Amino acid sequence: MEKYIRIQYNLQFFAEGPGGEKTEEPTAKKLDDARKEGQVAKSKDVASAVTLFSLFVFLKIWTGVMAGQFIELFGGIYNRFDELTTIYGGQISLSNFTILLTNCLLRIIIIILPALLLSFVVAFVSDLFQVKWKPTTKPLKPKFNKLNPVTGVKKLFNIQSLVELLKSILKIALIIIILYNEIDNAITLLFTIYDHTLVDSIILTGNLLISVGLKISAFFLVVAAADFGFQKWKFHNDMKMTKQEVKEEYKMMEGDPQIKGKIKRRMQEASQRRMMQNLPKADVVITNPTHYAVAIVYDKDIADAPIVLAKGADYLAAKIKEQARENNIEIVENKPLARSLYANVEVGQAVPPELYVAVAEVLAAVYRAEGRV
Numbered sequence: 239m240e241k242y243i244r245i246q247y248n249l250q251f252f253a254e255g256p257g258g259e260k261t262e263e264p265t266a267k268k269l270d271d272a273r274k275e276g277q278v279a280k281s282k283d284v285a286s287a288v289t290l291f292s293l294f295v296f297l298k299i300w301t302g303v304m305a306g307q308f309i310e311l312f313g314g315i316y317n318r319f320d321e322l323t324t325i326y327g328g329q330i331s332l333s334n335f336t337i338l339l340t341n342c343l344l345r346i347i348i349i350i351l352p353a354l355l356l357s358f359v360v361a362f363v364s365d366l367f368q369v370k371w372k373p374t375t376k377p378l379k380p381k382f383n384k385l386n387p388v389t390g391v392k393k394l395f396n397i398q399s400l401v402e403l404l405k406s407i408l409k410i411a412l413i414i415i416i417l418y419n420e421i422d423n424a425i426t427l428l429f430t431i432y433d434h435t436l437v438d439s440i441i442l443t444g445n446l447l448i449s450v451g452l453k454i455s456a457f458f459l460v461v462a463a464a465d466f467g468f469q470k471w472k473f474h475n476d477m478k479m480t481k482q483e484v485k486e487e488y489k490m491m492e493g494d495p496q497i498k499g500k501i502k503r504r505m506q507e508a509s510q511r512r513m514m515q516n517l518p519k520a521d522v523v524i525t526n527p528t529h530y531a532v533a534i535v536y537d538k539d540i541a542d543a544p545i546v547l548a549k550g551a552d553y554l555a556a557k558i559k560e561q562a563r564e565n566n567i568e569i570v571e572n573k574p575l576a577r578s579l580y581a582n583v584e585v586g587q588a589v590p591p592e593l594y595v596a597v598a599e600v601l602a603a604v605y606r607a608e609g610r611v
Contacts, residue, residue, distance in 0.1 A: 264477035279473035283462035531555035
């Protein structure tokens with residue numbers, strides 16, 4: 239005898255967050271809100287790689303000038319030492335030594351200042367290229383949820399952490415390979431460096447370091463470009479929305495359709511009440527006779543043309559005719575004119591010129607029946 243086991247389960251457990259799977263493209267509002275919160279597609283490696291590469295290119299071009307300035311600076315310091323020790327009998331006072339050291343540090347800062355300024359400008363432009371210009375202070379605000387150990391543990395086991403780990407391994411491997419190849423190629427030169435003058439030794443060592451730096455930073459640029467592409471893909475994927483989120487956002491921006499419907503109905507009801515209150519002023523009600531009813535008034539002191547005071551279809555048309563009878567307002571059946579007035583003229587508007595003659599004929603008939611002409 240076969241037995242069956244019934245297992246109840248909730249399919250929502252398989253959904254990715256509230257509203258189901260994130261299949262919808264992010265809206266402009268979602269992206270703008272994320273931007274205000276400081277959430278953008280940005281790779282930290284781009285600024286560092288571009289800055290490092292620019293710095294080594296600058297050193298390649300400017301090393302000779304900087305080397306000459308440093309040699310001149312240290313030569314001046316040694317001469318100054320000889321001068322001061324001669325003046326003060328082989329001893330230098332603390333104040334004189336402080337002045338000498340301060341001047342030395344200032345000169346060093348001036349020499350390396352172009353490189354520092356270049357690094358700052360390149361880093362700034364690199365970040366600007368990635369995220370454009372829209373500063374915000376919200377990322378600087380403390381977020382206590384970051385102190386949650388559970389959240390911290392989760393961050394250790396996500397795709398971002400895996401990518402960072404792979405990048406770190408790749409960078410270390412690249413540095414080791416490049417250093418090994420460069421040192422292997424320059425090993426003979428390094429063994430003979432003591433046979434050169436100080437200036438030549440500094441130049442040779444500087445060229446070697448700059449060559450290594452350029453190759454490493456060039457590889458870092460490739461890694462940074464790949465990481466930037468990944469960050470853009472990940473950010474776009476993270477910003478995707480569920481169908482429910484899109485609906486909720488639409489409600490927030492446009493208003494709840496149910497609430498808007500209620501407001502619209504109330505406005506229509508208020509308009510109809512005002513319309514029915516003005517109906518007793520009408521001179522005539524033109525009907526279809528059952529589907530449409532349009533109330534007309536003509537007062538030459540107010541307007542040059544007749545005005546539509548009220549109009550309605552079906553139930554509202556019946557109400558207009560009922561109130562017209564209660565107020566002894568003439569009801570005239572004219573199907574084409576009633577349809578034209580209902581379709582083309584809003585309440586409170588004047589009758590258009592093309593309908594002047596037809597309306598005038600109706601009003602003239604009513605005035606004659608009432609003995610007003």
